[in-house]
Amino acid sequence: MSTDRVGASVMDGLVLTDHHCHGVAPAALDRAGFEALATESSWPPPAGTSTFDSQLGFAIRRWCAPLLDLEPHADPEDYLARRRELGPAEVNRRLLRAAGIGTFLVDTGCRPEELTTPKETAELAGGEAREVVRLEHVAERVAAKGTEPPSFAADFAEALAEAARSAAGLKSVAAYRCGLDFDPSPPSARDVERAAARWLGDEARAAGTAPRLEDPVLVRHLLWTAVELGKPLQFHTGYGDPDADLLRCNPLHLAGWLRATRGTGVPMMLLHCYPYHREAGYLAQAFPQVYVDVGLAVNHTGARSAAVIAESLELTPFHKALFSTDALGLPELHYLGAVLFRRGFGRAAARWINDGEWSRRDAERVAGLIGFRNAARVYGLEGP
Template sequence: MTPPRLSLVDQHCHSVLRDDPTADSFAAHLTESDAPPAPGTSHLDTQLGFAVRRWCPPLLGLEPHCPPGHYLDRRRELGADEVNRRLLGSTGITDYLLDTGLDGGLLDLPGFAAACGGAVHEIVRLERLAEHAADTAGSAEALADGLAGAVREAARTAVGFKSIAAYRHGLDLDPAAPSRAEVRAAAGRWLDGRPPGGRLTDPVLLRHLLWSAAETGLPLQLHTGFGDPDLRLHRCDPLLLTDFIRAVRPTGCSVVLLHGYPYLRSAGYLAHAYPHVYADIGLSLSYTGARAGAVLAEALELTPFGKLLFSTDAHGLPELFVVGTELFRRGLTGLLAEWTAEGAWSAADAERVAAMAGGGNARRLYGLDG
């Protein structure tokens, strides 16, 4: 069965590098680790690394699985602009929901839009928004009063918000909205001990941001599961959000559980049980590579089909957009072929579910069709 040429909406991703990466930088973008690989190996010696070597070389005029050195030489020969154009243009992604909370030599929103040729929509990262506010706040009271206002202002142009509370504290937060007095006291503590540019880790202020975002009514993306060594994985199980999910439901905010791995079944349960919860499959597929079909099958066990969302979580390298889309399409194609062949699904339903997960659900959730 040929992978369907779906019109994809990448509902969670980041921008790409402006300049050519070095060999070490390229490999570092293929791992969540901050450490070097095992002696005598590379970060390309992973499921993700092998997937990059399978799907990306032909787009640059090379054979699949060519040696990494040949690929990087060809990359440098073409230059970052041409590589970005070729790789991003190959994916079939029509809309990109870009988390703008990362720095590090990345294209800005207009630059990324020019490179990808698609529609680009901003997802505002709450912690970065708060850190910018703290840089200019004259007092704890001004910061406490200004955070919710900054969220409301961002909501005028963004299509959603994203939080990395899982990294900064863990998902085992008090689910209730903090009081004004609690927020003011926490703002004072943060400003008193914060170096310039210091990160937000205070659980009271993290909760305040989550509730401020929820009250705008825009979708709220939350990192769950797998990530870099900053987090503690056992505190990133989406089931820890159950009480917050229940509490926030009256606001009308939709909660999007990002990534999930290895807690895909937890995310699927929450999407199954609560009408305002959605489950994202990004990152999980890219890092599992040749096993992506099995991982996608787990996500499809309990997640209602109208609540599963495609994304790549690509960052830095356009190769990660290519791999994310190829593994999603091929993993989904294999499952649909199996289930329709055995009569469990009809062909018409299989096509409908593929279109929903690939982009239809995201368009409805984020209002992308106006």
């Protein structure tokens, strides 16, 4: 049997849990708006070029076009025209429902006013959704409401506990705010108050603004406050937009934090990881509370995603790997994340089966672990 047929049979009927994603854009997108969501760059491509000329762009035209009643590899102009003709609601429904994702864990801390809520995302997809609460977003909301430096720690703790009450997990973008090479020790109350005073300066408070939280002392405080709640804690690591220093996003920088928190029992979820997915696999093997995914990279590596998926499983224990898309804005990203994961894992597993390295039974079991069972166990979700 061919590799593709073996791989497809291994993945047959697998309903996925996306343990980290965002909502979709409910409004119509022009070409510039679409292309801005199809890249991690913060800037438009050079004049006369297009973000469609990328692994992700080619994958959209190959795999998503048929769901919009177009031939595979449709021209970008035809693809976008058909998108406009169908309208955003229909495009969102078609692509989300075709993804075969049963549960979405939705990070609500990025552009919440521009994207669907977890409930709206689930309704479009015909599935279930739970929220993932972003620590820095909660802290900035607290600041916007007028907290004072002496009361910031208590105000944040109260706000986070309330926001997390029904959430599946918590998330930090420390990688973007101060890098992952932060001091892992908990800051003292006095240090937190002093840092809050610097952050909540007179000018910011007088203007009623919510300043961006970048102080490493406060970031550490948010993280230790989150640990006290006991919920899985997600970290952005590796690949992302230019707001982050990729060198400081290497998950190996978290080794001190992982040692400091090992005794808490709080699961530490390393998101994305690429191009440090092998390093992340080592951490997942070495530390009992560490889990990894390569979600964002799968979409953006397109035709090469099978190699990334296989590499991510070189060291990662199979009960420590999870599926995610990190899709934001475009339902194409949710759909592609699922399609490319199924194809990539299926192809890797088929090679190992055909070479006699894996049994088909084991391949099917591991597909289920990564696809949904690990997420169900770690996040306490109901599932098969």
